[in-house]
Amino acid sequence: MDTLLKLLGVSKNHRQEKADYQAFKKRITQLPPDYQFVFKQIERYLWEFSDYAGTNMLAALQELLVMFEDGVANQQNVFSITGNDVGAFANDIVREVANTWLATRQDKLNQKINHYRQQH
Numbered sequence: 001m002d003t004l005l006k007l008l009g010v011s012k013n014h015r016q017e018k019a020d021y022q023a024f025k026k027r028i029t030q031l032p033p034d035y036q037f038v039f040k041q042i043e044r045y046l047w048e049f050s051d052y053a054g055t056n057m058l059a060a061l062q063e064l065l066v067m068f069e070d071g072v073a074n075q076q077n078v079f080s081i082t083g084n085d086v087g088a089f090a091n092d093i094v095r096e097v098a099n100t101w102l103a104t105r106q107d108k109l110n111q112k113i114n115h116y117r118q119q120h
Helices: 002-007 012-029 033-047 055-073 078-082 086-119
Strands: none
């Protein structure tokens, strides 16, 4: 079976990631309607700024989901978490993810340059 999965390009890790993502999406559906609506709008907005793999953005969305779940548990209004300017709230998430991504890219660039300089 493992050989067949490898031939098809499917790994156990891929299947687990898919299951984890499905569980994540199910948790969103368990939020109250106002939280679901705001979450889905922020999610759509954030994916516009994601890198190819989406790993960083997915991690940010998972953190957002936990924040929203805590808000529900504490009987908070969703806007007490995001504020009235949900766009600014979402932009803060984008900046945080982008800065992390940019810092990583900058470090990689500098490593390559430093390696080259040491060689020559």
